[in-house]
Each structure stands twice: as C-alpha cells, then as structure tokens.
Amino acid sequence: MQGQVQGDEQLIAGRNPVIESLKAGRRISRILIAEGSRGKPVDQITELASTRGVGLEYVSRDVLDQLVSPGMGSHQGVVAFARPKEYVSVERILEVTERGAGRPLIVILDGIEDPRNFGAILRTCDACGVHGVIIRERRAVGLTPAVAKASAGAIESVPVARVTNLAQAVEKLKQHGIWVAAAHGDATKAISIWDADFTVPLAVIIGGEGRGVGRLLLESCDFVVSIPTMGKVSSLNASVALAVVLYEVLRQRQR
DSSP states (O other), X not given: OXXXXXXXXXXXXXXXXXXXXXXXXXXXXXXXXXXXXXXXXXXXXXXXXXXXXXXEEEEOHHHHHHHSOGGGOOOTTEEEEEOOOOOBOHHHHHHHHHHSSSSOEEEEEEOOOOHHHHHHHHHHHHHTTOOEEEEESSSSOOSOHHHHHHTTTGGGTSOEEEESOHHHHHHHHHHTTOEEEEEOTTOTTOEETTTSOOSSSEEEEEEBTTTBSOHHHHHHOSXXXXXXXXXXXXXXXXXXXXXXXXHHHHHHHTO
16 A cells, blocks of 8 residues: 555655645655665655654655656655645635735736646746646646645645636736736837736736747736847746746846
C-alpha cells in the first residue's frame, strides 16, 4: 500500500508544498518520508502531521522516485497523498474580493498549458495579493500535481476558478465594477503599463504561450497594455510578463 495512489488521490511532492498543504487544511490521507531525511522542514511536517492526525510512513527513496514523475520535479524526500485541489466558482472569487483588503485584483489565464508556468504564476499571484485566478476548462493546464509542485505551496492560498467561457466570466466581472485589462503587446491600441491606470478594481488577462490573448477576449477588454522592452526579443514568458504587470499594479496602488 505504501506506494499506491488510492481512488482519486493526488500526489503532492516536495517539502514546502506538503507543509503548505497541511497548513491549509487540505485533506491528506498519509505522508511518505524518505528514510534518513533530516532538517527543519521535515520536523515541521512531522509536527503538522501529528497535529492533523495524518499518518507518516518512512520508506526508501526508491519508492518515492517511482511515485513521482519527472514532470513534477524533485520530491525532496517527501510525498503526500491528498484529495485533489478543488476549484471555486467565479462568484466565490468575487466574494473574496469583497471581503479582502484593498481593491479587487484578479488574474485571468487564456490557455496556459505549461505546468511550470502556471505554478510560477500562482506563486506571483500569492506574493501580490491576487484575490483569485480564472482559467479556461479546455486547452489549458489545470491544478495538477506538477502545478502544485511548481507553485511551492501557493496553490493552497490562491483560489482558482475553471470556466468553459472566459468571455462570459469577463462580463460577470464587469457587472461587479471590475475593469479588465489584457497584456498583449501586439495589439495596435495597446498602451504602456507605465501609462495605464491600475488603481481601479482590476482583472488582468495573460495569454497562453506563443498565442497570446484570443481576439474575442481582447475585444471584451476595457483596455490593452504592453510591456516596454529594449532587446531583440519582443515578448516575455507568460509568468514573467504577469509578474511585471502585477508589480506595476502594486507600485501604483501604494503611492
């Protein structure tokens, strides 16, 4: 049983992702720790697991190597078996914006397919106080174990909604007084992020790798922004582009 995934359980690999999952109250059935693992993170996992009543098993590192696929990265000697991370509704994210501190800040992802990109985006969203992320259901990566690992635990603190129609989600946000901006450097009417007003209640759309934001979404936006660049490469990785935009949002809002 020690190396078997039961039912709809999901693997969480890595010390920090497991710690954050335990702190967030994620339903974890058991945790496997490589024999001989030492250090403060392992001690913290042991303590949190004991408090939560989660069983611990000490196994050879080979068992963990066989469980964790290469796309999930290093397991760091720790693997947890948990219920899949649940999605929330767009309405739930709107409720979070109403209860949260500061003006609403939401991120919309139009077709991000790389788990590492999505994980990095969730880390940035957590760091910047984003109230929630909205993704599309098709042709996009979801809340997979690889995303959880890449997010370094941020997947537990950032609500994610998955919808069949992003344009409808955008209209719903607008009805609640939220301005929608797409980061899309190729748009003819894009304005620089330095000139945009990000102090309003805001949702930022980032497009998928290589494709950018879809035409219908661009047409539904209140404004389109671009990131000034000086080199020969005209576009940035999706997670990097979002980080640049979000930190400009924070800069403007903290004036």
